[in-house]
Amino acid sequence: MRYCLLLLSCFVSLGLMSDRLSAQPVVRQADGENWLAYDQSDVLVQPGSALDFSHLIPTGIAGQYGRAIINTQGMLVFSEQPDKAIRVMSCALPMFEFEPQDDAQVIAFAEEIQRAGYMAVRPHWLDLYLMIDAPADFVFNPKRIALFDLFTFELKKRGIYLILDVVSASTMYKSIDHPFNNPHRKTMNKLQMYYDSEYQQHWKQGARILLNHINPHTKVALKDEPQVLYIAARNEPGIGFQMNLALNNKEKNKVYIKGISNHFAQWLKERYRTVGELKIAWADAGEGISDFSDVSINSKQLPLLMDNDYQRYIVDTEQKTYAWMNTYLKNLGIRCPVIDYNNGMSVQCGVTRSVLPMIDMHAYHDHPKGWGVKALLHNNSLVGSSAAMAYRLSGTRQLGAPFGVSEWGNPYFNPYRHEAGLVMGAYGALQNWQMIMQHALPVELSSIQPPRFFRVARDPSLKAAERMATLLFAPNVVKPAKGVVGIKLDENIVGKLGWGRTLPSEITKLALVSQLGIQLPDTDRAKVSTDLILEPQRGATVITLPGAEVANDTEQNTAATGQAIALLRQRGVLGHTNKTDVSKGIYQSDTEELTIDAKRKFLSVNTPTCQGATLAEPGVVASLDHVTMTNEGVAVACLLASLDGQSIAQSQRMLLLVASNSSATDATFSEDGKQVLSFGKLPALIEAAKVKLVFKQAPKGNIQVWALRANGSRSVRCETSQQSHGPLSVTIDQAKLGENITPYFEILTDSAD
Template structure:
C-alpha cells in the first residue's frame, strides 16, 4: 500500500466534538456469551468440508500446474481456508491444553484446514531477558496447539521471523515496528546467524506431542522466511520526520554494487546526471536517495540493487531451511505489490501477499480510517495482489481484511472469497488475533471490545468467514477459464519510481479472468499484457471478444464500471455499489444501495432498508439451490461496540472503542425464492450455531421479510428448510 496513505490513515484528528455511534433502537445487543459450536449445527461444515488426516500422502506440495495439492494426488488442486493465529498476551496468548483441543476442533467445524502462526517469536520471548530464552510454558502451549491442529487435519504456515526483535532478550516492544533485524538480515552476518539460530531452536526442535520437529512434520506446508521484510517497505515503516529515508546500513553495499556495474565515477555521472562533487565511486561515497518519492536514475538503480539483494537473501535463508531438513514450500516478501518487489519474488517457490482495505494504524484515540466501500474502487485491494502473483506458482493470501469499524466491511465476506476462487488462489487467510473465539467476555485487553484485526468478536466478519468456507473452500465459485499474463522481462522493467506498481487500468482485468506475472521474451507475447504497459483493459477485452477467448455476451463495460467474470458467476457494478454472485450452490449480493430488486436466479432480493450482505447457500451438496432442501441464509449489516464514540459525524476518527456487548445494526430485507414447497420454515440460527424456533413458515411460494431482530436476539444466520 502507498506509504503516504498509511501515514494519512494514522493521522490524529484533534479538537473535534465527540459523536455517539448509534441510536439505541437501531442497534441490538448480542445475547450469546458462549460461541462454542455444537457438532451437527447448520454452521458445522466438518461433513461438508472434511479435513484429511495429515500424513505423508497428505503433505501439501506444488502440483505440476503450480497449485497446492496433496502429495498423493499432485494433479488435483486443493483450496485452503486459513485461520490466522496472531495471539499476544493482550489477546490471551496461546491456550492451555484443554483450550487448544477445543479451539482446534472448533476451527475444523468452521471449515478451516490450514492455520498461520504469526508472531510466535514475540510470544516465546515475551518478558525474557536473555537471547533465545523461550518461555517454557508458551513453548509447551505452542507445541501442543500444533499437535491439536494436526489431529484435526489442519496444516500449518509459520513465519520464520515476525517480530523485528527476533529472539533477542530484554525488549518489551516485540509487537511494535521498532528494531532493525528485518533489514539487517540482508546485510549483517550476525543478524543472519541470529535468524538461523531461531529456526534451529524453534522449528528444528522436536515437538514432544508429535514426536517430530515441526520443520520435518508433514503438517508444515509453508514457511514465510520473515514477515513483510522487503527493504523498501522496512524503510517506510521506520520513516520519521527529519530522518533520511534509507538506513545507513545500505550505503556501503549499494556503493559496492555500483562499483561492479559502472567502471568509473564518470560513467556513473553520465548514467545518472546528478552526481554531487563529493560523490566518488572509487571512494564509495555515492549517496542514497534523499527522497523516496523523487523519481530519478539513482532511484532506478537502488531498486535494481534491492532486487538483487532480496533475491540473494531469500535464496540463502531458503538453503538454511533445506539444510535443516525442511521439504515444504518457502516464501517471503509478502506485501507491497510494486514492480520492484515483484521482481524480488520471481524465484520464490510460492508467492504470499498481504492486503487491506481501509487500513487502520492503531487502537489509540484519534486512529482513523476512510470509511469507504471497496466496491467503489473496483476492489482495488484484491486487484493489487492479483497483479503480484507469479503464474505457475502457488499463491497464498497470508493476510487480508476489510477492517472494523468500516461500515462496508460486510463486502469482504463476498468480495475476497469470490475473486480468490475466480483467480484460483491456493490459500485465503483473513488476518486477526484469531478467526474464532470460544466465548465473549474473556478478561484480556483485546477481547473486551471489537477492534481492528480482531475478527473473532465481530459478527459481520464471522459471517463473511462462514460464507468464505462455502464460496472459496467448497468451490461454489469456479476458477476462471482464461488466464491473462502480464509480461515481465526483468530489470529493464524498472522505472525511476520506487513506488511504481501495475496500472489500475490493467489490474481490473482480474475482475474478468485470472491474471498474474509471467516471464516473457521481450519480442513477443501471444495473449495478455505486454511490456511496457501502454495498453488498457477495455482494448484487451475487446480483442478477447473478437478472437473468442471471452464470451461474446459478457457484459463487462470498463467505462461504466461494470465487470462480469468470464464464468458469468460474478458481476461487479461500481456505480450501484453492488457485487453479485450466482452459482449453482450459492447466490449472494453485497450492496450499498438497492434502488431496484436484485434477481440472482433462485434468490431475489426485492427490498432492503440499508446496505448489507445477503447470501443463500445449499447445505445438501451436491444438491444445488434448485433442488436442495436445506439452506443457510446469511444476512450481515453492521456491528459496533456498546458506548462507541467517534470524533466526527462520519465515524472516521475513533475516540473510544466502547465495550461489550456487541451491537448488531437492525435490518430487514424482503426475499423471494423461485422455488415452491409443500411446507417451508425459516429458523434463526444463533451465533453459536443453535437453531431457534421458526419465525416464518408457509406453503407453496417461498417469500418472506427477513429481520435480524429475532426473539432470541440478533443474528446473521438463518436456516431455511423445505418439505414436499
C-alpha cells in the same frame, strides 16, 4: 496494442488524511433503535449446527497425503496426490493473543478452528510468543512451547496444516517480558539482516531452534513434519517497505538508514567501479557525489536514475538473501516450499519474487492510519472500488506458480466491511488462488472485548463476512475463470514503468473477468497458456503506511481496458451474453457467475450452491438463478448457501447470512465517522437490516426459517409467506428479532430437520 497506464498501487491512499479530525465533535455511531445488542455470550459452535463448517476439511490427519510440493502445472499439491490442487481456507492467529491457557482450552480451541472450516493455521508472531518470559535468549518458555506442541498435535489430528513464519517479530528470539513493551520492539532487524552478519546468524539460530524442535506428542521435529504446508522465512521484510518505515522517523532510525545506504554504496562501487562512471550514469542525480560513501537513501522519493539503481540493488540483495536463507533451511531438512517478501506491490517486488517457488501476498482495503484510538479510515466501499483489493492482488500473481494471500482485510470500523467476504471468497476462487486468510483472529473461545482493528471474531460484520468467504472459497463452489491474461514484464518494461512503481488498474481490473498474472522471462515456472498478453506502458507511485502499502488510483485509461475486453470477446473468452461494460463500470466474470457494478456498490454471486449480493441501498434487487434478494433497509451483504451439497433449487438445508454494519456499546467516533475516539464496551451492536428473499422455485416440503445464536443453535423461528401456487418469500427483519438479532439463519424443510 499499446496502453497508457498510470500505475497506482493497491488501495485507497490513507496518507492524505489529516489528524484534524480529532477536533471534530464526538458522536455515538450506534445511537438509535435500529442498533441492537448481539449476544456473544456463547460463541463455541455446536457440532452439527448450520455454523459447523468442519465438513469443508478433508477427513484424516494432516500429512496423510505426503508433503506439500509444487507440481508440473505450477500448483501446490500433496506429494501422494500430485494431480489434485490444494484449496486452503486459513486461520490467521496472532500468537501474542493466544487464548488457551491449559490443555483443555487448547483442545477446545482446535475444535473451534475445525468447526470454522479452516484447513490451515498461521501462528503469526510465534517467535514472539515463545520468547515471553523465556529463561534465556534462544530458549523457549517451557509452558508456552508445551501449549504450542499440544495445539499443533490437536490440529494435526483434525487435518489442519501449519503455515510457519521463521521470524515475524523484531525480537529475533530474544527473551522478553512483554510482547511489545520490550527493548527490542523498535529495532529493525529485518533491515540489519541485509548487511550485518550478526543478525544473519541470529536468524539462523532462531530457525534452527524452532525447526529442530521435536513435538513430544508426534515425536517429529517441525522440519520433518508434513503438517507444515509452507514456510515464510520472514514476515514483510522487503527493503523498500522496511526502509520507507525507517524514513518516517529519520533521526530514530538513522543507524538502519545508514546501514542500507552503506550497503547500497558498496553495491554501486562493484557495479560502476569509479565515481566518474556513476556520475555519468546518474546525470544530475550524481551532483555532489565525490565518493561512493556520499550516497545516501535519505528520501522516499529519489531521482529516477538513482532510484532505478536503488531498485536493482534491492532486487539483487533480496534475491541473494533469499538464496542463503533457503539454502540454510534446506540443509536443516526442510522439504516444503520456502517463501519470503510477502508484501509489496511494486514491479520491483515482482522481479524479486521471480526466484520464489510460490507467491504469498498481503493486501488491505481502507487500512487504518494508526492502530488504536484516533486511528483514521476513509470509510469507502470495497465493492465501490470495483473490488480493488482483489484485482490488485491478481497483479502480483506470477503465472505458473502457486498463489496465496496470508493477510487480507477490510478492518473495523469501515461501515462497508461486510462486503469483503463476498469479494475475497468469490474472486479468490475465480482466480484459482490456493489460499486466503483474513487478518486476524477469526476464532476465539469467548467474547470478552468489543470489536477493534484486526480482531475478526469480536466483530459481527467481519465474522459473518469471514463465513461468507469460507463458503465461497471452498472447492467446486465458484468456478475458476476460463480465460487467462498475462502481463509481460522484463527489465526493459520495468525500466520504463519505474522499478518502484506498480501495475495500473487498466490492466489489473481484467482480473474481474478472467484469471490474471504477470510473466517474467527466465523464471522456473510452469508453462501457462494465455488468451491475451498485455504490456504495460507506464506506472505510478506506491505509498507505504505502517502495516500496508497503498496508493491513489485517480487516472484510469478505460479505453485500454475496453480494448482488452473486446479482444477477449473476439477470442471467445467472453460469451455474447456476458454483461461486461467498461464504460459503465460493470464487469462480469467469463464464467458469468460474478457481476460487479461499482457505481451501485453491487456485487452478485450466482452459482448453483451459493447465491448472494451486496445491496447498498433500499430498493436494490439482486435477481439470481433461484432467488431474488431485495434490500428494504440499511446496506447489507447476503449469501444463501446450500449445506447439503445440492443446488439451492433442490437443497433441503441452507444457511442464509445477512451482514450489515456493527459497532460496540458506547463506541464513539468523529462527526463524519472516519476517526475512532473510543472503542466502547460489550455488547457488540448490529445495525438491523431488512431483506426480502423470494424463491423462484419453492423448496419441497414445509419450510422452516430459524434465527441462529452465535454458537449455531436455533433461537426463534422466522415467518415465511407463500400464496397458493405462488413463490415462497422470506423477509428477514432483524429489528423485529430484538435480543435474538443475528446475522445467521437456517432454512430447512421438514424432512431435513
